[in-house]
Amino acid sequence: MGKSKDRTLVIGAGSTGKHITLKLLEKENPSKIPIAFLDDDPEKQSMTLLDLPIYGPLNHLEEIITLQNISSIIIAIPSLLPEKREAILNVAQDKQIGCQEAPNVEELLLQKKKVFDLHAISFETLLKREPVSLDTQLLTEKVKNKTILITGAGGSIGSEICRQLIQYQPEKLLLLGHGENSIYEIHQELQGIDTETSLIQIIADIRDRQKITEIIRNYRPDIIYHTAAHKHVPLMEHNPHEAVMNNILGTQCVGEIASQFGVESFVMVSSDKAVNPTNVMGATKRLCEMVVQRLSSTSQTKFSSVRFGNVLGSRGSVIPLFRKQILAGGPVTVTDPRMTRYFMTIKEAASLVLQASSLANGGEIFVLDMGKAVKIADLARNLIELSGYSLSDIPIEYTGIRDGEKLYEELLLDSEVQKKQIYPKIYVGKTYYQDFEDLDDVIENFNTWSPEVLRSRLLSIANHIDLPSVSKGVIS
Missing domain, CATH: 3.40.50.720 (NAD(P)-binding Rossmann-like Domain)
Incomplete structure (x- = not known):
């Protein structure tokens, strides 16, 4: 053929x-x-x-x-x-x-x-590995005829989740975002698909408890995919209060209301930067995982987090930047020749989030097996060559590590590692936090601290979380 x-x-x-x-x-x-x-x-x-x-x-x-x-x-x-x-x-x-x-x-x-x-150039070509695939039958059983709320629906991950979800015939998709243009665009795109799924546009701030309560009370979603977050590392280094308000308080707000109204499943998008974080963004994501797991321990809602590395092709990621630089004739800028990252495609990221919601029993941190970490310099070199150029045509320039960055990133702490995959390319680490006093301290007092004190406090808490136990059971 x-x-x-x-x-x-x-x-x-x-x-x-x-x-x-x-x-x-x-x-x-x-x-x-x-x-x-x-x-x-x-x-x-x-x-x-x-x-x-x-x-x-x-x-x-x-x-x-x-x-x-x-x-x-x-x-x-x-x-x-x-x-x-x-x-x-x-x-x-x-x-x-x-x-x-x-x-x-x-x-x-x-x-x-x-x-x-x-x-x-396919992103799989750059990654040099097979993409993750979905259990479509299981997803259809979980999603068909359901009402689903996606926060951050206009973002790179949120919009791709919408594109994939609509294939499984949900009754309603609630497209929630803070920016009207991005919500308008994904709504227009989905309207062009032949589907009976109702598409509902919602402009709201995830920190607005009254508005979120009204939305969840009125529409009674069965599943919530929580993708809304501030994600840019250097920006959040200089805006730690906003990072706490949007990432931690926003997650807590939507999660608590989901639990209050008996939502079946709540899946939060996390990041590999939550592991041993060296930056504000990663630390807030670590605390978001704590928020989700605390809610899981007291709620009938199945709360879980999905942790993955950098997403190729997403807004603000290295590939769009490299492409612009190649188009301009170079140079392509890389912070350090030793820097490595785990990468996945937008489609894989959305697939993992969807699969997690179908596998969750509550409290898990799902992780995609993304193969080996990739050197950013190698990625830049591959893209230059696949674009028909050589390094003599488009050179690579090293600019130095930015605030909050680290050379190497991890997906799981040693104490979280579970060798057995629960699904092809998906692992789970189930952690038990013993003490949430520090988390509550941040939530209650962060506005009284200076940016420097807040940053220090976030990193201190995120890097000293007690992880005494890891679930070894396979989810069936």
Whole structure:
């Protein structure tokens, strides 16, 4: 059986776009099938070129991708403004579809330059491992005809959870976020899918107890996926009070109300930065895990946390940054040649969160087996080479470690490690916290402390949590 062909949208209905499309149409067995053009010129819109429709303007890109089931993009406008190029790349990144940029016609005709490949690189290729897969039957049993609330639904992980969830036919998806644009965008995207699932947009702050109570009382969700959080390490180093309010108090607020109204399952997205944290963001995530496990010990709701490493392609992650730097001609900046991280794709991250909700008995910290840690410098080098360049064309520049960063990150403490997988590529470490006085001290008094004292207190608590026991049982 042959490979499936990419349904390709050519952006630019000028000479370059026409030339690229002709070349594709002339190929005997092309990997890309041109489906349509997209152009900003109003005179070209609603017309055809090479018997293909021309859509427009460019800000309709997401709609056209959904309408035509596009799986590949070719940018064929050599003079495209940087901000428009960036907008296209961001959409391609969010949709996880291939994107290439063509040189101008003269360079193509003279064969001076090949197509500059920016996004036609699978994240699995960069990771060099097989992606995690889902138990679809178990998920269907857990999700079908249920009402599901996703906090942070417009974020990278939250929006992907929505995309995957809708396949399992929930009755309602409650799309909750603080930013109206991101919620509008994911709602528009999901509306383009043929589904009977009701989509409900909710703009709310997860710290607003009255509003969250009203939402959960009115809609009575069966499952909550809590993805809303501040995640940027350097930013949170300088804003520790906001990190505590949003991450810890927000988690506590939504969790307590979920328990009050008998929600079946509550799954919180955590981070590998919660292990032996050296930064405020990681420390707040560690305390969030404590909040969730305390709630689990007293509630009928199944509370659990899902811990994973860095997500390739998410907003603010290294891959979008590296791509911008490559597009600009370099250099690609890496903080330290020794720095390593665990990586996963957005789809894997969302898959793990979904699978965790179907496996949870309460109190677990689920962890994805993400293979070996990857050197950031190697990732940068791979991306440069896969983009058709060498290190002499696009050099790597080392800039030094930023505030709160560490060279190496872990997914589980030694005392949490459980050798047996509960599901292919998923481990669980069940920890028992003995004393929550320090957690309560932070929640009650953090606003009276200076940023320096708060940071010190968070790190002290997060790094001295008692973990006397690890569950060895396999969840069935």
